[in-house]
Amino acid sequence: MSDVVIASGKGGTGKTTLSTNLATLLAEEDPVVLVDLDVEEPNSGLFINGTEIAREIKYKMIPRWESDACTLCGLCQQVCNFHSIIKLGKEIMVFPQLCHSCFACSELCPTNCLPMVPMRMGQTTHFKLGNLVFVESRLDIGQEQAVPLIAQTKECVKKKYSSIGFKIYDAPPGTSCPVIEAAKDADFIILVTEPTPFGLNDLRLAVETMRELSKPIGIVINRHGIGNDEVDAYCAVENIPVLARLPNDRRAAQLYSRGERIYTQLPEFKKELEKVALHIRSLSEGGRQ
Amino acid sequence: MKIAFTAKGIDWDAQIDPRFGRTDYIVVYDEEADTLTNTDNREVEGIAHGAGPQTAQKLFDLAPDVLITGNGPGGNAAAALQKAKLKIFTGAGGMTVKEAFEAYKKGSLQDFS
Structure with a gap:
């Protein structure tokens, strides 16, 4: 081979x-x-x-913010190495083009507000x-x-x-x-x-x-x-x-x-x-x- | 009124940094209090991606009413700044912070939003 x-x-x-x-x-x-x-x-x-x-x-898989249970703790922003997710006041904003699909924000979110969803690439x-x-x-x-x-x-x-x-x-x-x-x-x-x-x-x-x-x-x-x-x-x-x-x-x-x-x-x-x-x-x- | 500048230094004589995401400092002039404060943004030098959103996040927390910069934010930063509901003026590249402030007062900068 x-x-x-x-x-x-x-x-x-x-x-x-x-x-x-x-x-x-x-x-x-x-x-x-x-x-x-x-x-x-x-x-x-x-x-x-x-x-x-x-x-x-x-x-590719990217996080989608579901606001209902989010406590705005900001952990997602802290764990993202690529600055593809940021907290702006009372909102979480995802930048799909910067996301490396590492799942860190999704897995570590204490209230499971960031399920990963497929995005066509x-x-x-x-x-x-x-x-x-x-x-x-x-x-x-x-x-x-x-x-x-x-x-x-x-x-x-x-x-x-x-x-x-x-x-x-x-x-x-x-x-x-x-x-x-x-x-x-x-x-x-x-x-x-x-x-x-x-x-x-x-x-x-x-x-x-x-x-x-x-x-x-x-x-x-x-x-x-x-x-x-x-x-x-x-x-x-x-x-x-x-x-x-x-x-x-x-x-x-x-x-x-x-x-x-x-x-x-x-x-x-x-x-x-x-x-x-x-x-x-x-x-x-x-x-x- | 709080006015933010992207700058290469921390005082009125500092040059405007024409870049938004990778600006060295964010200088904020508070008109009511007549104070000039700054936020060091040089840590973005070491990051490969996502400088725009990161700087936008910092600016959001500073909560200015106006941003004065050079070239204007890129796509990601612009999307984030929309949430901040601030007015953005560009074209201050090559000026000092003082000159940029005067140009803003005269209305000779470009309205980005």
């Missing part, structure tokens, strides 16, 4: 390009689940023309394309928190597709809470970067983050040929394996812009992608022994 999370510090380096091409390549031989965890703007679906097999509405859709299952979660417009939906999506994938050995997760960019949630249960992290000063700066942040999580990492350099060789130098010093160098090629951008797979039409790209696939297969075999 291997859960591989594809992340990056910088946005727009090629997470989705790698995720969709890699998942499809692996699926030529084995069942694969590809999960788009970039719930604020999922886009892997643009490249996977599967058949929809299931759709679920996702909810988004939906998860499942597609099938041959050997490939594609799962996409999407936050509703106006929702601010990605973490609860990412957590629920992972849980749902784990339960529903436990028999499928290869799971590829397309993570959100950056190094904040949504990325941590996406990465924290992974067996292996692939960080995609571009060989530019911008790419290197954000790669460093991403590497530090993943090391904090004690995750094994590998680097894929996308658009290799632009910029400079500082990313390679950095990886050598830090002793991080560079799994592949996807070539900078105008045709790759053209295929991407049409929502097409790149490796099927660009042999140089496929050659590099196969190195990544080989690495993941070797991890998976190592895990089985």
Whole structure:
């Protein structure tokens, strides 16, 4: 079994390009689940023309104030770490967008005036394309928190597709809470970067983050040929394996812009992608022994 | 009449803090008593989320009639301040507390509510 999370510090380096091409390549031989965890703007679906097999509405739990028995003791406000519930005079006010669904106010309320109620936050859709299952979660417009939906999506994938050995997760960019949630249960992290000063700066942040999580990492350099060789130098010093160098090629951008797979039409790209696939297969075999 | 200011310091010469939720201090001028008091709000520096509601809660307890600030409260804080039924004036960024008070008296600040 291997859960591989594809992340990056910088946005727009090629997470989705790698995720969709890699998942499809692996699926030529084995069942694969590809999960788009970039719930604020999922886009892997643009490249996977599967058949929809299931759709679920996702909810998060938030407290609802019932004033009848409330003594206005203010304990709810004191225990909330996120300031999502405050006492204003004779009223208790809940801010659903700040609530982290920790249940503290609800559980600790001495008069049970804060029952938790479900609030819709988004939906998860499942597609099938041959050997490939594609799962996409999407936050509703106006929702601010990605973490609860990412957590629920992972849980749902784990339960529903436990028999499928290869799971590829397309993570959100950056190094904040949504990325941590996406990465924290992974067996292996692939960080995609571009060989530019911008790419290197954000790669460093991403590497530090993943090391904090004690995750094994590998680097894929996308658009290799632009910029400079500082990313390679950095990886050598830090002793991080560079799994592949996807070539900078105008045709790759053209295929991407049409929502097409790149490796099927660009042999140089496929050659590099196969190195990544080989690495993941070797991890998976190592895990089985 | 009690008038609250978001400020970077505690006296009449302090700069207005243009931010509501993350203001350093709330300075309150009580016109009848002619006193200037302040509440230290710098603890919000360390919190990632919910600065707006937290500061609104403090302001609610101070119970001013008017709030003078810079950019205006964000969505969460504005929702909380609605319950406080106070008048909010914005556009005092870049002024001192004294200048902001004079601008308010002249009616040259923007009415947020």
